[in-house]
Amino acid sequence: MAAPATPGTADGAERLVIENAYIATVDAAGTEYAHGHVVVAGGRIESVGAGSAPEGLTGVTRRVDATGHLVTPGLVNTHHHFYQWITRGLATDHNLFNWLVALYPTWARIDEPMTYAAARGSLAMMARGGVTTAMDHHYVFPRGSGDLSGAIIRAAAETGVRFTLARGSMDRGEKDGGLPPDFAVESLEGALAATEETIDRHHDASFDAMTQIAVAPCSPFSVSTELMREGAELARRKGVRLHTHGSETVEEEQFCKELFGMGPTDYFASTGWLGEDVWMAHCVHMNDCDIDAFARTGTGVAHCPSSNARLAAGIARVPDLLAAGVPVGLGVDGTASNESGELHTELRNALLINRLGPHREAALTARQALRLGTHGGARVLGRGDQTGSLEPGKLADLVLWRMDTLAHASIADPVTALVLGAPAPVTLSLVGGRTVVEDNHLTTVDEDAVARSTREAAQRLAQIAAGG
Numbered sequence: 217m218a219a220p221a222t223p224g225t226a227d228g229a230e231r232l233v234i235e236n237a238y239i240a241t242v243d244a245a246g247t248e249y250a251h252g253h254v255v256v257a258g259g260r261i262e263s264v265g266a267g268s269a270p271e272g273l274t275g276v277t278r279r280v281d282a283t284g285h286l287v288t289p290g291l292v293n294t295h296h297h298f299y300q301w302i303t304r305g306l307a308t309d310h311n312l313f314n315w316l317v318a319l320y321p322t323w324a325r326i327d328e329p330m331t332y333a334a335a336r337g338s339l340a341m342m343a344r345g346g347v348t349t350a351m352d353h354h355y356v357f358p359r360g361s362g363d364l365s366g367a368i369i370r371a372a373a374e375t376g377v378r379f380t381l382a383r384g385s386m387d388r389g390e391k392d393g394g395l396p397p398d399f400a401v402e403s404l405e406g407a408l409a410a411t412e413e414t415i416d417r418h419h420d421a422s423f424d425a426m427t428q429i430a431v432a433p434c435s436p437f438s439v440s441t442e443l444m445r446e447g448a449e450l451a452r453r454k455g456v457r458l459h460t461h462g463s464e465t466v467e468e469e470q471f472c473k474e475l476f477g478m479g480p481t482d483y484f485a486s487t488g489w490l491g492e493d494v495w496m497a498h499c500v501h502m503n504d505c506d507i508d509a510f511a512r513t514g515t516g517v518a519h520c521p522s523s524n525a526r527l528a529a530g531i532a533r534v535p536d537l538l539a540a541g542v543p544v545g546l547g548v549d550g551t552a553s554n555e556s557g558e559l560h561t562e563l564r565n566a567l568l569i570n571r572l573g574p575h576r577e578a579a580l581t582a583r584q585a586l587r588l589g590t591h592g593g594a595r596v597l598g599r600g601d602q603t604g605s606l607e608p609g610k611l612a613d614l615v616l617w618r619m620d621t622l623a624h625a626s627i628a629d630p631v632t633a634l635v636l637g638a639p640a641p642v643t644l645s646l647v648g649g650r651t652v653v654e655d656n657h658l659t660t661v662d663e664d665a666v667a668r669s670t671r672e673a674a675q676r677l678a679q680i681a682a683g684g
């Protein structure tokens with residue numbers, strides 16, 4: 217979608233001016249300004265460039281001296297499971313299948329208040345670390361648990377970040393050869409109807425949308441072939457995106473070969489799950505033909521290096537995916553398999569872990585890692601024309617990272633400092649020009665209150681799961 221004219225910039229518009237910053241725009245040419253400015257008006261970027269802001273600007277309500285700061289586009293998270301915030305630190309030495317089997321019975325007891333508390337915790341952690349666009353792949357809907365999708369969307373609106381809810385689903389329980397217990401799955405018809413209702417109620421297709429919905433059956437070993445096919449048809453009828461887990465582990469590959477007689481990528485192709493409107497989490501076990509199929513169809517990838525290491529899944533072939541032209545973003549993944557819950561670690565680990573693969577030191581640069589975590593992610597979510605880079609007319613989703621403290625001051629290059637250094641303090645984070653973080657604190661929600669409510673929810677869930 218092309219950027220419409222920046223609204224609210226006629227005389228009388230309010231402007232925020234940021235000056236004296238190192239600016240990494242992450243535009244197509246990778247333009248950077250060692251000493252530059254950004255002007256925000258009407259929720260959009262009005263100008264970005266070298267030196268001070270243009271003289272004679274009217275309506276300047278705030279001028280930020282960003283000396284010692286790096287300004288980047290806000291980070292974009294492309295894969296997460298918010299509800300897992302209240303089951304962190306469990307089954308810590310398991311591979312994916314054993315971990316899922318250990319946790320499904322607990323997850324099947326979540327209710328609306330727990331889901332809301334967990335979503336607030338997940339969102340707060342990401343937002344205070346510079347995420348301006350978040351997503352949640354929520355696929356556990358216990359019978360009678362309330363309006364879980366509504367609770368998650370409310371939490372995102374309160375936190376103030378741009379948001380995609382990938383309405384997940386599982387309908388292949390143990391009795392149908394799936395991994396989840398039968399009590400943890402929905403019916404095919406129930407899952408499709410609830411997904412359609414969520415789209416109708418909440419999806420916003422506008423340029424500056426704060427809430428979008430995707431259709432997201434969970435994974436080949438927890439979803440029937442009918443739900444994959446009919447889910448794809450539903451998404452295309454409604455004009456929304458499609459998301460699922462794919463090619464995460466050798467066990468999944470084996471499952472697909474045994475049940476469907478083909479590997480995961482061929483299975484996805486056979487069910488309508490390759491295309492420009494699809495993005496898939498993990499994509500670790502892909503051969504050259506699989507990568508070629510993703511590149512030809514424009515299918516995107518959410519790379520989740522920390523979770524892949526935590527669950528011993530393997531190393532995704534990110535340099536090969538990028539070389540083939542596959543859109544790639546980064547994902548925290550659920551915090552039951554990545555307890556840190558913030559996206560900076562994924563920029564760092566994407567670079568480090570990929571250097572353990574065959575491309576060694578040529579695998580990824582710091583600037584490529586920043587691109588994955590910003591414009592790459594926006595593209596994967598279908599929002600690359602709206603956010604993910606600092607360019608006039610795009611949404612004012614941006615972060616001022618403080619680079620002059622003990623943690624970073626001795627590293628000359630700010631992008632290297634951001635990606636390879638410790639998580640940098642966030643002096644200011646804007647979503648559509650609205651402040652979400654100021655001086656390293658969330659301005660939209662009370663972080664301590666969120667922490668307390670997540671602890672209570674985690675304790676309540678643990679008690680219920682233990683039969684209390």
Ligand SMILES: Nc1nc2[nH]c(O)nc2c(=O)[nH]1
Nearest residue numbers: 297434435438461549550553
């Ligand atoms: N990392 C994860 N992989 C998954 N596959 C699946 O079916 N569920 C999950 C999950 O929660 N995390």
